[in-house]
Amino acid sequence: MDSHIRCIDAGSEYCPCFLSETGDCIVCSHLHGNDFCDCNWCGTCIFNEFYWNGLQMKKSRGSILSRIVDHQFIHRDLILLTLQVPQSMCRALIQPGSYVILRNPEKPSYFDTPISVMEVSEEKSQITVILQEIGAKTKSLLASEKEVLLKGPYWNGIIGLEHLKNLKNKKVLIIARGIAQAPAVPVIKYLHKNKNNIMLILDPGNIQSVFIEKYINLWNLEPIIMDVRSEAGLSHVKNLLQHNEFSLIFSSGSDLLHQDLLQIAKDQEKNIAFSMTNNREICCGEGVCGACSVFAKDGKVLKVCKVQTFVEEILQGGTVHG
Ligand SMILES: Cc1cc2nc3c(=O)[nH]c(=O)nc-3n(C[C@H](O)[C@H](O)[C@H](O)COP(=O)(O)OP(=O)(O)OC[C@H]3O[C@@H](n4cnc5c(N)ncnc54)[C@H](O)[C@@H]3O)c2cc1C
Ligand code: FES
Incomplete structure (x- = not known):
């Protein structure tokens, strides 16, 4: 399996899933019919779980x-x-x-x-x-x-989750726009709990509303409210990145926002980790229907309702959502 491909459900009570029974597990090479094992060890051997579960999947979500x-x-x-x-x-x-x-x-x-x-x-x-x-x-x-x-x-509403999970006592820039302010709330809560120093930008976006202030007021953040995708907004972000040492940018919004911010981050050449909301069209959420599929650079199909990988793979391979 590719070293950067992980499954969000691996090791959970829903693993092995439907894909184990059809030889399509995202992680386990044995379940693909190979004799060798080259999974990204996630703390559980999926093949072992499948074997001891009577060569069948565990329960599915009802x-x-x-x-x-x-x-x-x-x-x-x-x-x-x-x-x-x-x-x-x-x-x-x-x-x-x-x-x-x-x-x-x-x-x-x-x-x-x-x-x-x-x-x-x-x-x-x-x-x-x-x-x-x-x-x-x-x-x-x-x-x-x-x-x-x-x-x-x-759980796969965010791509680049491992960057959030490992972060403690660092400086983080969170930018949340439009309806995607909602998934930013648990991110802010989590990063705050891990004593990270959060700089927050809220953008009313297409819905023309900032609605999460009430849910984050416990943490004494002072959000900057602005249209991030305007020329002035993007140059403000550039300026912030130039004058601060951020360990992570979390982009909560459309793919266009993700692309703008990722480009600005790369231009800084400071090796800033990047996480973003998952904007693929999700239907079954189980890696089966294919609604969320994107083509990776090597041509492989990634089911993004389950796959964690580099943000670039998803942004370059997927349809751009406005
Ligand atoms: C992980 C995730 C979390 C989301 N969280 C929220 C949220 O907290 N609040 C919220 O209002 N919306 C959220 N959405 C988007 C929401 O699912 C879509 O707005 C909704 O499915 C649109 O359906 P519709 O029939 O009303 O509109 P449509 O007219 O069918 O679609 C309107 C827009 O929504 C997109 N969309 C349509 N179906 C889906 C789908 N199955 N999955 C993703 N996008 C779709 C379309 O591409 C289009 O851009 C989330 C989507 C995902 C993938
Ligand atoms: S395969 Fe059905 S939503 Fe991902």
């Missing part, structure tokens, strides 16, 4: 009915939903990059909608998400007043 505890319009087409979930689901959705797949219970499975978890309350066993009403899936989801179908937990 859907549950989740009660809507709160449903509020917070700005024009932006809706906050607070959902009651089991304790175990709550705990599994704490880490940065967590998302769930939501659907109006009266609709068929092709209305499944991936939505980032913005906040988790373990005490109340609730999660909070922010939904932007756009097309058929999100409109139908919002028509559901009492409960939604919820599938999860899913």
Whole structure:
């Protein structure tokens, strides 16, 4: 297997998954029918797990009915939903990059909608998400007043997660734009817990709203509010990178934002780590349907609902989202 390819589910209670049974595991060469092992050891031997599980996958994620505890319009087409979930689901959705797949219970499975978890309350066993009403899936989801179908937990909402996980006592630049302010909240919380010094830029983006201040006010950050993709915004970021020693940039927004920031970071030649939100179109979340596929530089297909790899592989291989 390629040394930079990892599977977000490897070693979890959902591994081995469907792909193990069809010879398509992202990580394990034995499960591809090879005699040799060249996996990126992730603390668990997936082949061993498969063998001891009777040569079959472990359980897959099922859907549950989740009660809507709160449903509020917070700005024009932006809706906050607070959902009651089991304790175990709550705990599994704490880490940065967590998302769930939501659907109006009266609709068929092709209305499944991936939505980032913005906040988790373990005490109340609730999660909070922010939904932007756009097309058929999100409109139908919002028509559901009492409960939604919820599938999860899913974790690959961020590419470059290992950069976040290893970071302690460092300086970090977080830039969050539009609806992607929501997935930035758990990132800010996590990096703050690890005593990193966070500089935060919030950009209202297309939704023309900054909505996470209330969720991050515990941490005494002083966000700069600006249009990052304007000429002035990009030159401000350039200036910040020139005059500060950042260990990580976290870009939360569209692929266009990611590309702009990655280019500016590279131009600095300071070897700054880069993580970003995953903007691929996700349907099954299980590496099966192919909706999230991108072509890597070597022509291999990467299922980005599961794969962790270099951010460049995803940005260069994928469709650009506006
Ligand atoms: C990991 C992840 C986390 C997300 N978190 C949030 C969130 O917290 N809040 C939020 O409002 N939106 C979030 N989204 C985007 C949300 O899933 C899409 O806006 C939604 O699926 C659009 O569906 P639609 O039918 O309403 O609109 P459409 O008219 O079908 O699509 C509108 C836009 O959404 C994109 N889109 C459509 N289907 C998908 C899909 N299955 N996966 C990803 N993008 C899609 C399209 O490319 C298009 O750009 C997230 C997407 C991903 C992949
Ligand atoms: S969303 Fe189905 S394969 Fe990734």
